[in-house]
Amino acid sequence: MFAKMDSLFGVLCLLLTLTAKGYCISCQLCVTSMAQSCTGVSVICPTDYVCAARYTNTIIGGSSTPVFSRSCSPPTNCNAAGSMTIPGGTVQTNATCCSTDNCVPPTPTLTAAPTSNSTNSTSAVNGVTCRSCATVNSDWCYTSDTIRCTGNELSCVMHSTKITGPQAVTMAVRGCATRSLCTLSTQSFSTSELSSVNTFVCTDGGVVLKSGLLTSMMVFFFCMYIL
Template sequence: MSVLLVLAGLVLLVSPGLGLECVQCTDNYNTSCSGNVKNCSGEELCVSIITQSVAANGKRSFTFERDCGAAEWCNFTAAMSSLLSMQIRSTCCSTDSCTPPEPSLEPKVNKSSNEIQCPVCLSHSLRKCVASTVQNCTGDEKFCSLYELKNSAGLTFIKGCASESFCRAPQRKKLENGKLTMGVIKCGSDALQTPLLLLIALLGTLTCVV
């Protein structure tokens, strides 16, 4: 019996550590949601992410999401301005089934020009997003960005001004209706040659407008 106990202890020592258990859910109307608990991998934490999109006609929509995520999502904020503007805020916590603090969206404070100009366009399903106009970037949105989203609704492309944090958003992927949903962000001064990271905080809002 003692040998079996020793062997069991050795198995526990060499087995990979279990990650946190976090609630996974999405809501397009409220800043809270409930759902099933999932096992996170590695050093992931429990995160809450809220994404707001504002169309050119002023129509607003948002998505609130709880899931597992990298530590970089703790107190994360990012923004992109184009024909469809987006703002992302997120929080995290580090115990099983914990509820992260509610992330809050704040009005853009610095609206002064930063002397950066970027091409802007928004396209659904087409292979290209051809920019016919340029936009004067403001505040900390000092990068020209191209966001490409592929999901069950098809392809969406957005060009515009973005903050550095938007360009370096932590990598995320999501399985939606049995299909992998993922986005690619490209940032640079000449509208984008090199993909940087994957982002998928915009699922609900992109299918509505993005």
């Protein structure tokens, strides 16, 4: 009887130890620009990560580039929906998660695309101005062009996407973004068939457009260093 109690106590201690150190689950890794679902290889995630599905849609000049992926993710990235306004278009993203081995997260949905800055009324301008650019076939862009932010897009962001494999995508954009996107930082994963790197680099605020020579000089020097 004592031997059985010792055995049960040992198992209990082991479970408590594993719980104290966190736990790992397995998730599928995949990415596609052709659909809102994909399947791939199963990998063991870092401790306390969950399985995530992310859907991002970039619209420039009326042309849409959707990207769907599944991967391991820290829980802080779950439900981190947000938007960007970029030259001539928008970027929207959202993520859903689940927390059991190889679970399938609900399909992320996007809200209606926000109105382009060029057509917004001046009353919607929030006082933040950011660098703006967009490029394909490169994960970096920079110009002297700026864009005035509107609504709740209070951060300046550079977002780059680089996917290698059968459906290769490389692009970079700068513009205004909701602060929720700035929590995403860099997300990457790779398999034997493909790799994906998504990076969000943000600064809070931007150039405040006001009249006056002193303000104009401050704007100029600030623009030289922002982002």
